[in-house]
Amino acid sequence: MRRLALVAAAVTLAGLTAAPASAAATGTITGLGGKCVDVVDGGTANGTRVQLWTCNGGAAQQWSARDDGSVSALGKCLDAAGTANGAVVRISDCAGTTAQRWTADAGRLVNAAAQKCLDATGVSSADGTKLQLWACSTGANQQWALPTAPPPSGGPCPQGPFGSPLPSPTLAATKIKDGFTFLEGPTWDAATQTLLLSNMRDGTGAENVQPSEILRYTLSTGAFTTFIANSGSNGLAISRDGRSIVAATHDQRTVSSYDLATKQRTTLASSYQGKRFNSPNDVTIGANGTVYFTDPDFQRADRPDQMGGKTGVFRVSGGVVTLIDDTIREPNGIELSPDGKTLYVGGNATGKVYRYPVNADGSTGARADFASLGGTDGGTVDCAGNVYQITYGDGKVHVFSPAGVALGTISAGRNATNAAFGGPDGKTLFITSGIPSTGGDNGNFGLYSIRLNVPGWPY
Incomplete structure (x- = not known):
């Protein structure tokens, strides 16, 4: 409580x-x-x-x-x-x-x-x-959605300077609970002190599309409950006002917003230049409300390709969708630095993590390499600007300084997918990881956590 x-x-x-x-x-x-x-x-x-x-x-x-x-x-x-x-x-x-x-x-x-x-x-x-x-x-x-306090002038992070984010260069997270089919997209809801995350199931129907629901994990009780059934979601991000979740919704090949009080769904982006996305995967939100998202084709399933074989990074602002980059093969995790001036994108199939400068209007500049890291999935950042990048195949979180210096790793399960900071002081890193299904929803994914030294950026 x-x-x-x-x-x-x-x-x-x-x-x-x-x-x-x-x-x-x-x-x-x-x-x-x-x-x-x-x-x-x-x-x-x-x-x-x-x-x-x-x-x-x-x-x-x-x-x-x-x-x-x-x-x-x-x-x-x-x-x-x-x-x-x-x-x-x-x-x-x-x-x-x-x-x-x-x-x-x-x-x-x-x-x-x-x-x-x-x-x-x-x-x-x-x-x-x-x-x-x-x-x-x-x-x-x-169920009640409370008024949200405006963040302090520096945002939701405490005043720095910050020390080393990791207690040790090599760490292992602790499993909270497993038994889920495929977990993704954790995001912390400060208003309820709970973690929201997607649980994706095996594909069904003529087009083999994966159904999913948004789960809620209550830290104080350890309970997991279904928050939004049939959400069709993958990556999630809490909105800046704390009243909704922005979701990469592969069920409709869109980016959606779910009102936390009513659970009503609104479509934020459904296409680019009249062409349907592949399967939006991860999202992050800027201070001005700009939503940035990746569009690989992992969950496109048997639906037709309308992107001409390209996978991309997009932003949506005021209902207008703008292409950032369509030259990264299978872009996946996407994060903004706490000052909003750098956008990080993991290239799942390229062996690179990239960064883009972000302008005051939310537009982005030229891409540059940030780190070499194959098989990237989701990720997050902390209040010091350190980048936490997941690699799926080895179940690790790789931590980099804002300058791209490797600081250490956190192990979690076998196939890690995403991470988010939360907890009352923001210093608990939650990680989703496990064994994917081979049919019949027989996957075994779990939620892991570890306490770190620097609080995380929630968006």
Whole structure:
């Protein structure tokens, strides 16, 4: 569990005391059906109930999540009128009581006094649905997307300078859980303190396309659950506002966005100059919202080639798709440096990792070689700008300084596919690796983790 503020708090619910409430984030809280938590009729009297209502941008739907665990709107705090199932949730004068303290846990809002969750009555998303407390479950009527705090001026990374990222030049990650068919695309959701990742299955149907789902791993409980079924996803990246996942979706040969609150899918890019992509694979997102992605043909399956045999690197901004490079055979992992000025791309079939300078408008300059590394798959970067590049065949993460100096390796399983930083302090590296299926979904992939010295860049 974590306090509502996006900064982790080192206190337990049992010992909370009233603290100066500095505003950590202000905005809407959305739930079932994409509806907003709303103060009935915009009333400010103590005891005014809260409800679900179509989002309208009004003051009655603007909530401030604060460092002390309180949530306020219209100058009053979100408050529970009891601790039993069905207890009314309302607004009242802010008093620093545990009835007004809330903790975010895997998308739920847990009341400190009752240890019960904010719940939309009747599992309804109709306008006017009243909110209550109820025993916590995994139901959609207890899933909430919180307002997101703006990052500090330097972004989500702490102030440097940073030391060596690796405790030792040769490391081995620890397996968390296996038994999955083929894991890919991990990305950390700071709002829920969970890891999202794709689980791909064997191809089906006339065109032999691989189905997949997005799983959610909750670090605090160790639980794995299906977050979005039939997502068709491979690589994933959390959006800069923390409200959606951008996904390389091979099922439709597109790049998509999934709203984290409603799970609604939106297509961001479906073709280039009228031609369908091969099978978008990995994604990363710039500060201005530009999405960069690779388009190898690994998951194109038996669908026709519309790219003339070429595999490419693209960017999409404002709905416009631009080709970056179509001379890399099987480009795979793609990452941006923390300052947004360098784009890294792994050439799976070329034996190279490449870098491109990124301009202020999101466009890219001439390609240069960064490192020699065959069989590259996904990767990530840390807050010091070190590059973590996966090689599939040997199950390793190769770590390079921003200058391209090899710093060491991390072993994880047999066939590593991707990696992402996460955890409360951002210093846990999660790695997907395992044995691919030979038919009948008999693959055995696992999620691995290791603690490192430098926190990671989340995008």
